[in-house]
Amino acid sequence: MLSRSGIGQKYVYLAAALLVAALAPQLARATLGEPETTIAADAAELKASVKSTEQTNYRVHEIQLPSGTVLREFATVGGIVFAVAWSGPAMPNLQQTLGSYFDVYVTAAKAPHAGHRHLQVQQDNFVMQSSGRMRAFTGRAYLPQAVPAGVSLDELH
Amino acid sequence: MDKFKRALGGGLAMLLSLATVSCGGGGDTVAPSSSGVTTVAAASNVVAVTVDAGPDSASAPTINTLYTTVTVCVPGSTTECQAIDHIQVDTGSYGLRILAPVLTLSLPVTVASDGNSLVECTQFVDGYSWGPIASADVQIAGESASSVPVQVIGSSKFATVPTACSSTGPAEDTVAQFGANGILGIGVFEQDCGAGCVNSAAPGYYYSCSQTTCSPIAASLASQVLNPVPLFATDNNGTILVLPSVAANGAASVSGSLIFGIDTESNNNSGTQTILTVAPGSSQTVLPGNFTTVYGGQSLSDSFIDSGTNGLFFNDSSIPACTSSNFTGFYCPASTLSRSATLTGVNNVSTTVDFSIANAQTLATNNPTYTAFSTLGGTYSSSTTTFDWGLPFYFGRRVATAIENHSTSVGTGPYVAF
Numbered sequence: 001m002l003s004r005s006g007i008g009q010k011y012v013y014l015a016a017a018l019l020v021a022a023l024a025p026q027l028a029r030a031t032l033g034e035p036e037t038t039i040a041a042d043a044a045e046l047k048a049s050v051k052s053t054e055q056t057n058y059r060v061h062e063i064q065l066p067s068g069t070v071l072r073e074f075a076t077v078g079g080i081v082f083a084v085a086w087s088g089p090a091m092p093n094l095q096q097t098l099g100s101y102f103d104v105y106v107t108a109a110k111a112p113h114a115g116h117r118h119l120q121v122q123q124d125n126f127v128m129q130s131s132g133r134m135r136a137f138t139g140r141a142y143l144p145q146a147v148p149a150g151v152s153l154d155e156l157h
Numbered sequence: 158m159d160k161f162k163r164a165l166g167g168g169l170a171m172l173l174s175l176a177t178v179s180c181g182g183g184g185d186t187v188a189p190s191s192s193g194v195t196t197v198a199a200a201s202n203v204v205a206v207t208v209d210a211g212p213d214s215a216s217a218p219t220i221n222t223l224y225t226t227v228t229v230c231v232p233g234s235t236t237e238c239q240a241i242d243h244i245q246v247d248t249g250s251y252g253l254r255i256l257a258p259v260l261t262l263s264l265p266v267t268v269a270s271d272g273n274s275l276v277e278c279t280q281f282v283d284g285y286s287w288g289p290i291a292s293a294d295v296q297i298a299g300e301s302a303s304s305v306p307v308q309v310i311g312s313s314k315f316a317t318v319p320t321a322c323s324s325t326g327p328a329e330d331t332v333a334q335f336g337a338n339g340i341l342g343i344g345v346f347e348q349d350c351g352a353g354c355v356n357s358a359a360p361g362y363y364y365s366c367s368q369t370t371c372s373p374i375a376a377s378l379a380s381q382v383l384n385p386v387p388l389f390a391t392d393n394n395g396t397i398l399v400l401p402s403v404a405a406n407g408a409a410s411v412s413g414s415l416i417f418g419i420d421t422e423s424n425n426n427s428g429t430q431t432i433l434t435v436a437p438g439s440s441q442t443v444l445p446g447n448f449t450t451v452y453g454g455q456s457l458s459d460s461f462i463d464s465g466t467n468g469l470f471f472n473d474s475s476i477p478a479c480t481s482s483n484f485t486g487f488y489c490p491a492s493t494l495s496r497s498a499t500l501t502g503v504n505n506v507s508t509t510v511d512f513s514i515a516n517a518q519t520l521a522t523n524n525p526t527y528t529a530f531s532t533l534g535g536t537y538s539s540s541t542t543t544f545d546w547g548l549p550f551y552f553g554r555r556v557a558t559a560i561e562n563h564s565t566s567v568g569t570g571p572y573v574a575f
Contacts, residue, residue, distance in 0.1 A: 094326065114484075116466065118543070129538035134250040135251070136446055137444075
């Protein structure tokens with residue numbers, strides 16, 4: 001459920017992301033919290049194929065990576081990637097996929113945690129759930145404050 | 158207390174997550190050792206396995222981590238050999254990996270298809286390990302395999318890590334981080350990557366490295382890091398882990414057996430075990446190696462049994478999580494809880510498993526030198542579909558792991574049976 005402040009936050013993200021895109025287009029990637037417009041270009045660079053589908057209040061771009069892993073990027077109707085999810089034999093490039101949130105993940109991964117086959121990062125503005133083992137990885141990351149109203153977290157996989 | 162936190166602070170690693178504190182000399186207590194349910198007689202296809210505090214027990218003690226000793230030799234040599242202790246026994250990975258600092262031999266590095274050196278980026282959920290592929294003769298008990306591709310992690314020869322590898326997380330390339338001198342991956346598959354790495358040069362797996370640069374390269378099945386078991390001359394269709402049961406409050410250490418082969422000798426008969434087949438290596442719907450666990454009314458379709466996990470990890474919001482930051486991610490119920498789950502293989506065969514979850518903080522505090530706990534559990538990342546049956550599952554059981562496309566008297570892998 002999105003609060004009023006959450007909606008406000010979404011537009012702040014949007015404005016900030018567009019500004020970044022305008023000022024430094026080379027930095028704009030198909031990355032969490034950033035515009036979806038570069039997904040096609042990124043996919044070409046990754047030699048990956050993309051299949052896009054429209055849902056009621058978001059779009060899903062399904063990217064088949066060369067490793068065999070499927071990466072799904074969820075974008076708002078305003079064009080901002082608010083969630084990413086992956087499943088397959090290899091981890092995706094998390095630095096590109098998570099963007100500015102990559103450092104949060106690295107900090108969590110370096111900290112003591114229970115077990116080695118799963119990792120959870122739970123913050124107000126960033127959630128990541130990653131699990132699996134050799135040849136079988138699955139996970140997702142999303143921005144709770146940017147998830148469109150009416151979208152269930154169960155849809156983000 | 159400082160010591161307590163330090164022990165945890167070093168615990169980035171694979172399995173060290175719950176602190177155990179060495180008593181710092183003196184103060185040894187008389188601890189019950191685990192009781193044996195099944196004793197396996199010495200044989201050429203049996204190697205001893207142990208649960209103890211690990212290779213760095215003073216500064217980075219481990220919990221519920223199963224070890225054995227593996228001998229590696231320079232290919233073709235009978236004199237240039239090294240027995241390496243505290244190699245972790247892991248049914249959740251494939252192939253032998255050795256930490257470079259413990260390796261005293263000079264093993265030949267594998268040549269990639271373009272003539273450069275073959276180097277791998279091994280991915281984990283919480284980081285990566287980078288190092289060259291080398292060739293070694295591998296001996297475990299009376300079993301041996303020649304010229305096995307193994308990974309040497311953290312080798313100083315290839316110190317520059319490509320961005321596509323380092324972008325998967327923090328590096329895990331020290332004995333302290335691993336909680337082991339190496340890993341023996343003996344899960345249900347033969348290769349650590351499989352067909353995906355043959356067909357394309359996928360970033361984040363195999364690399365061709367010259368003196369100066371590395372770039373992704375395809376790797377044939379034979380050149381990938383290989384589970385050594387299928388390479389043995391005999392007893393090569395799988396393994397059986399036999400571990401004694403462990404008391405509810407834990408054990409100082411555990412001694413068990415790893416048997417090679419299933420239905421190949423008089424000591425490794427399948428008998429009437431329940432066989433759960435798991436998803437094949439090519440599976441896309443259910444991830445490879447996984448099966449379904451029904452727990453608390455939820456069907457968890459990406460579940461697995463894994464000796465390389467140090468607890469039972471699953472989600473149950475009715476079990477209180479530990480509140481101490483030293484035990485984040487583990488369960489801390491007021492009293493030990495009894496639970497039950499139904500495991501269903503890809504073959505639709507089902508069986509029920511009973512287990513107990515105790516208070517992790519109480520377990521560690523009451524017996525700080527114990528290294529084996531049958532009742533240790535924790536949360537899995539929420540909204541996932543996994544029940545991770547870690548090492549506690551193996552205590553008191555005889556668990557067979559049959560390798561993909563290899564047959565036993567009762568079926569064809571990939572399957573697990575117990």
